[in-house]
Amino acid sequence: xxxxxxxxxxxxxxxxxxxxxxxxxxxxxxxxxxxxxxxxxxxxxxxxxxxxxxxxxxxxxxxxxxxxxxxxxxxxxxxxxxxxxxxxxxxxxxxxxxxxx
Numbered sequence: 063x064x065x066x067x068x069x070x071x072x073x074x075x076x077x078x079x080x081x082x083x084x085x086x087x088x089x090x091x092x093x094x095x096x097x098x099x100x101x102x103x104x105x106x107x108x109x110x111x112x113x114x115x116x117x118x119x120x121x122x123x124x125x126x127x128x129x130x131x132x133x134x135x136x137x138x139x140x141x142x143x144x145x146x147x148x149x150x151x152x153x154x155x156x157x158x159x160x161x162x163x
Contacts, residue, residue: 069094103150105131108138115141 069092070082088094108116115137119125125134142150 103135103138103142105135105138108134108141113138113141 069084069086069088071085073081073083107113109120119134119137124130125137139150139154142148143154145151
């Protein structure tokens with residue numbers, strides 16, 4: 063199996079600022095890259111890590127309903143942004159839009 067870097071190229075030429083381009087055919091089932099689970103931030107992160115956010119909302123039927131996953135992710139991002147010891151704070155702060163202007 064080819065390594066990830068042999069199968070793709072990173073291109074800075076896209077309008078959006080960069081991207082990943084396939085250099086070889088990619089077949090169903092090919093693993094392109096792996097991300098360690100502790101680097102994922104998703105709507106299930108609060109529950110899996112038993113965060114303070116999860117402790118605050120775990121009994122709320124509305125916030126724990128599957129249809130509320132986008133809201134839960136937004137709340138998680140807010141919590142991470144304002145947690146100065148969070149791994150994610152610098153990244154989230156760098157990409158935050160000020161909606162008040």
